[in-house]
Amino acid sequence: MHKAQALVVDDEADILDLIKITLGRMDIQASTALTVAEAKRHLERNRFDLCLTDMNLPDGTGFDLLHHLSDRYPGIPVAMITAHGNMESAVAAMKAGAFDFVSKPVDLQLLRSLVGSALKLRGRAAAEDSADQPGTRLLGDSAVMDEIRHLIVKLARNQAPVFVTGESGTGKELAARLIHAQGPRSEGAFIPVNCGAIPQDLVESELFGHKKGSFTGAVSDKEGLFQAAEGGTLFLDEVADLPLQAQVKLLRAIQEKCVRPVGAQQEIPVNVRIISASHRDLNAEVEKGHFRQDLFYRINVIELRMPALRERPQDIPLLANQMLKRLAQDETHGGRARRMQLTPSALDALKRHPFPGNVRELENVLERATALAEGDLIDVEDLYLTKSDTPAPPQAEEPLDDSVPLEDYLSDIEKRAILSTLEETHWNRTAAARKLGMTLRSLRYRLAKLGIE
Structure with missing residues (x-):
């Protein structure tokens, strides 16, 4: 990689000297300019990795130079040198695309950090x-x-x-x-x-x-x-x-x-x-x-x-498939990874669900469905969706209490389903896990998570 080149623009000669010396100690070659016009001439002749410019210049402003760089040399990060306490200018510069700012009098430690960060952008674009x-x-x-x-x-x-x-x-x-x-x-x-x-x-x-x-x-x-x-x-x-x-x-x-x-x-x-x-x-x-x-x-x-997830329902199939793959890494069934799939009707139900809890809620719904589905297919009734225009699952006829958080409500549904299966199998956890389509380890995790002794 070539030796780093910086363009420093300021109408105060002592500021230019200070910055040039500081950059030289960082093994950075600095070219200096007193005006916007001079800076533009440097840009035409040389390739730069960074530009530091004062806000107020004799023939324009730092914003003029910033806009020129944004239009013609968008890969060069620009840092503004602002008057002490003038945060309005600093904020405006960053809104306009400046990389960062440094205030006068220039703190050399902060300047070195700023320059170091800017130079890390080389070759990354x-x-x-x-x-x-x-x-x-x-x-x-x-x-x-x-x-x-x-x-x-x-x-x-x-x-x-x-x-x-x-x-x-x-x-x-x-x-x-x-x-x-x-x-x-x-x-x-x-x-x-x-x-x-x-x-x-x-x-x-x-x-x-x-x-x-x-x-x-x-x-x-x-x-x-x-x-x-x-x-x-x-x-x-x-x-x-x-x-x-x-x-x-x-x-x-x-x-x-x-x-x-x-x-x-x-x-x-x-x-x-x-x-x-x-x-x-x-x-x-x-x-x-x-x-x-x-x-x-x-x-x-x-x-x-x-x-929100409801603003991009077309992304739900991709998200759901990735989540199911991730869940499959933690779940094994009969010595093999469970490759769970959503039926077309289940996928349609997910796309029509409002998802007030967004992506996090989708992940919770699929984790629960993976645990409760029999076999490797997840159907609508395995999703236990509530407050949606999807076909109602078996337990969905009871009204949802708005005062209860959605996650607590869904956890209660999961708890009842697991308890019901445990009672059917006379509390034989191995048989219950098999009936629920999950591993014994996964069932133990859920029992602990739900507080079931």
Whole structure:
């Protein structure tokens, strides 16, 4: 691979010298320009791997150069040099396609991290544009999923904060993992955190760390999740559940790219990409005063909406077949893998079911059907679908109590079916497992999961 080449554009000579020296120590050849016009001439004559540009230039703006690069040299990542505290410009630049930003006065440690991440994109574009890479696809052949996959490739090539929206079970965390895996931070850690699962009085300590003795129970220094994600990605799931005080600190961490552990006197620089998600409408949470508007503006630089399963029913056959293959790896019957298949009527019933729990619910339905179906065919009555326009299964005549979560309701159906079979076989588990079409090991797992002694 050729020696890395960078184009640095700024009308302050001392800034150019500082950045050029820093890049030189990283074995990067830097060409400098004082104006937009001079930068364009450099681009015509040389091939660059990275461009760093100031926002305000004598004959234009960094946006002018960004748009020029996007149109003619889309493979070159562009980082903006912004005035201290001018996050509006930084956010606008990332919305326009900038890779990242660095504030004046330039923090050299952050600059080196930014440049290192940008250079990791070299040679990756062709591979990432392939939608057929194993393990890097969100399953589905629908137009909406094609669009999602292409957008993920684009999002992976910059460092802008991404806000993933969508109902529960639509694959928000999977999308975040793919953005991380296909980008320059793939070698770093992907740290997922469910903000709603952290006790409110421990949120700041969990996110930013704490010093020994900073509060009762702090018996030693503790690294926060931001530090754990250094060089990688921090995925804040259900970010709407963060208490307001923690939201203030999160806002500062994003703006200043540094955190202050609880009880610490100094801030620590962090190089972390933020991807957040929520199934709630954050605009509504902002209006209610439950979520800070300025924080929403920072984390929602780019929004990625994951579609509900009912919006893409044509993807259900592919999803179902892949799930059944995966389930077959864990299930054996008579010494061979069970190759379960859906009957045409069962597949039609799945395509017409609304799936309020989305892909996660589909997986639960198929896991249950695999356990309860006799033989290797799954028919409509094995699915035990509720609240749909599919033909009603035997137990479906009783009304569904809206106050009971769907998973609890389906677990109750499974529990009754297993208990009934156990009673028929006089609690002979081997015979019951055979009658239910599952292994004895699988039956034991389900008995434990359902709390049946």
